[in-house]
Amino acid sequence: MYLISACLAGVNCKYNGSNSECQWVKEFMTDKDYMLVCPEQLGQLPTPRPPAELINGRAIDQNGRDITENFIDGAKKTLKEAEKKAAELGQKIDLAILKANSPSCGCGKIYDGTFSGVLVDGDGIFAAMMKEKGIPVISEKQPFEAARYK
Ligand code: SF4
Numbered sequence: 589m590y591l592i593s594a595c596l597a598g599v600n601c602k603y604n605g606s607n608s609e610c611q612w613v614k615e616f617m618t619d620k621d622y623m624l625v626c627p628e629q630l631g632q633l634p635t636p637r638p639p640a641e642l643i644n645g646r647a648i649d650q651n652g653r654d655i656t657e658n659f660i661d662g663a664k665k666t667l668k669e670a671e672k673k674a675a676e677l678g679q680k681i682d683l684a685i686l687k688a689n690s691p692s693c694g695c696g697k698i699y700d701g702t703f704s705g706v707l708v709d710g711d712g713i714f715a716a717m718m719k720e721k722g723i724p725v726i727s728e729k730q731p732f733e734a735a736r737y738k
Pocket residue numbers: 593594595596601602603625626627628629687690692693
């Protein structure tokens with residue numbers, strides 16, 4: 589089973605109320621068992637919401653509000669639901685395809701906390717949790733990596 593950031597599938601769950609629809613991800617999904625996930629929405633954050641970035645491991649929104657607990661709670665709930673669905677299907681979670689650079693879903697590179705578009709090495713809170721569980725994580729910027737999991 590595959591986990592896909594819901595915004596990549598065209599769901600309007602991004603902070604600004606839009607999505608990050610990705611054509612190859614949508615095509616990849618067509619013949620797979622998958623679950624769409626949005627850990628920020630599951631963490632009770634509204635849509636739209638102020639953008640947030642990670643600063644010293646804390647999720648801080650553009651108004652200076654610390655919403656780390658929402659991020660962690662949403663990530664844990666997402667993982668729990670994903671594990672439940674995988675168990676129902678009798679499968680493991682083969683791969684998570686998550687939105688690049690997000691403070692939740694980003695894998696390998698995230699914004700640096702200055703809200704100026706600068707990227708630094710690091711993972712979003714949900715992506716890090718997936719990796720800790722041993723689940724492979726890639727972003728929509730790695731279509732060739734996904735081919736290995738078909
Ligand atoms: S990047 Fe992740 S948390 Fe952000 S809108 Fe997309 S699915 Fe939700």
